[in-house]
Amino acid sequence: MRCKNDLRPAILPLSVLAVWVIASSAGLTNAYLLPSPGRIAEAAGELLVDGELLRHIVASLWRVLFGFALTALLALPLAFLTGIFAPLGGYLSWVLEALRVTPPLALVPLLILWLGIGEASKLTIVVLASFFPVYMNALAGIREADGKLIELARTLDLTRRETALHVLLPSALPGIVNGLRLGFGYSWRALVGAELVAASAGLGYLIIDASEMARTDRVFVGIFAIAALGALTDWLFRRAAARLMPWRADAGRVSGLEG
């Protein structure tokens, strides 16, 4: 059971932080391999003051948001089409399955060859990484729509369009939101991977650049920035889910991952 202001999730990270501070202060850690939390905070301060951190965050965030919007525009209509017209899903199944099991990062060399090292290759990776969670969850939501409610819609003389709007769409909404939330997390992972390989800005680039300069403290700043942004966007998703689905008491934790 959890109450609203449950602090239990904070216990582990705070404990780790405390051990880390103590170990660093006692000189038990190698400052190059594991800088002290204080040194990392200083590095974060430097990057914030000179605007570098914000520049990298904006570059990554823009790619994720734009790529993710493309994913939603492609995956959601396709899920509805294949959910309602089952034969279409049959035609697409091999191609979709092959793409689904191929890690997007495996395509990076090809994408750089075809699309160059500009934004197009990174956006493509974001789309490939987030497409399947969004598509598969939305499709499952549509396919699992309650047949009894569809039958009811017929007795109420609703048209196919009205049935899709008032029965199928709300029925699929938890799946859609869950897929969007998972897909967004996948976008971040893939994007940072892509930025590690080919970019001149972005959090992935910040990490690889700092690593090459032997600035482990800055590497940690990049990692924490990604984690914080990921947690923030996930929290926003849960808030949006609760607003979109007021009939679901558990709308704020649609995937079953507590938050």
Add this chain to the structure above:
Amino acid sequence: MYGLTITGLRRRFDISGRSIDALDGIDLTIASGELLAVVGHSGCGKTTLLHHVAGLQRPDAGTIAFEGPDGPAASARFGMVFQEPRLMPWKTVRGNLELALKHIASGAEAESRIADALETVGLAAFADAWPHQLSGGMAQRVSLARALCREPDILLLDEPFGALDALTRSRIHGEFAAIRLRRPLTTILVTHDIAEAVRLADRVAIMQAGRLTAVFDIDLPHPRPLAAPGLAEEVATITAAVLGDTISQA
């Protein structure tokens, strides 16, 4: 209000290589304003009959003809209540009723119909509640209100009170009988509860293996509480007929 005449209705299902006559030549006439209850064992075809009247399934043979106030009609408007409430969880009580009125009424008229229907089932204060906030009995009353607000030509009830506990069911029987006294509605009630059929119906039809085997007139005055004189005898007679202990009175 409409009456309807069912003639020679047949429907066969193939289940695991076996052919089953769910409807084996049903002939039945239901007068305008009458409540006909259909009782029988599980699988006797009573729900299939209701689904054919509602147009949810098509027969292999036979016809269903509707008779409106102005003569024969090609179709009728139905209000249907199922065994479970089937409320859209993502719509409030009001939203569920609005959906039922989609092609029937809008604006002030829809609001007035919704208010009337909820008043009729005693849930006027719950218009803005979500389905998950209602008890089983309340949710089923909302589904009855959803059917009533459509002002249907024919009301179709598919074991609507079967999932309720005995006390709630008995109370809703009384409420439903009172509603019908105020607003007579042509109604087909499918149920396996013979006491329910006798309390509510003008006639009770017995179905067995896809056929109508008997039809009983219930001439008891309304209201018919469980202890009403003559009710227990009617229940016993029909129960015996369902069990095959008496000769058909059809």
